[in-house]
Amino acid sequence: MTTTKLRLTIMNSNTEKPWIEAGYKTFAREGLSGLKVEKLARLVQKSKSSFYHLFADVEIFTDCLLEYHIVRGKAIAEEAKCCKTMVPDMIALLLTLHDDLLFNRQLRIHRNNPDFKRTFELAHKPVEAALFSIWTASLGLEEKPHLARIILSLIIDNFYLRLTEETLTESWLIAYLAEIQMMVRESLHSSI
Secondary structure, three states, X not given: OOHHHHHHHHHHOOOOHHHHHHHHHHXXXXXXXXXXXXXXXXXXXXXHHHHXXXXXXXXXXHHHHHHXXXXXXXXXXXXXXXXXXXXXXXXXXXXXXXXXXXHHHHHHHOOOOHHHHHHHHHHHHHHHHHHHHHHHHHHOOOXXXXXHHHHHXXXXXXXXXXXXXXXXXXXXXXXXXXXXXXXXXXXXXXXX
């Protein structure tokens, strides 16, 4: 069995799943520095030795979390394909992805780590592709998809820099989209 298949099997077992879920939430909020075995053991109400038996060390556990995030990205992309509009469909979906978005934020902020950068790209790109048509429509750029793609790539950093646990609300997401839409309209209007 390949290492990836082995890890995915581990992530799907009932024994390891609580560790992965606790680690995922912790990483989403605190980043790599929050992944302390003692803290995770308290969260899952298991012994530290149970962690080491299952994952050997924090580095292997982190690799499992990164692989889990890639799997989550693919599942989210499938959900995003069902969205017909940015508001309310995509906004409603985003609100169910609290931990995933915050996990992505950690990866984006710490993208100097090659594994984090790779994981962000592998998890984010399928979602971006799935929502691209409603993104271009929400900006009124159906005839200029290249421009919509440029704008999307430019705002990704800004989005994750501004995103926090507190700002991840429906009103903030709608206001953020409206801000981008206004910027696009003003830019297009001034260039005419």
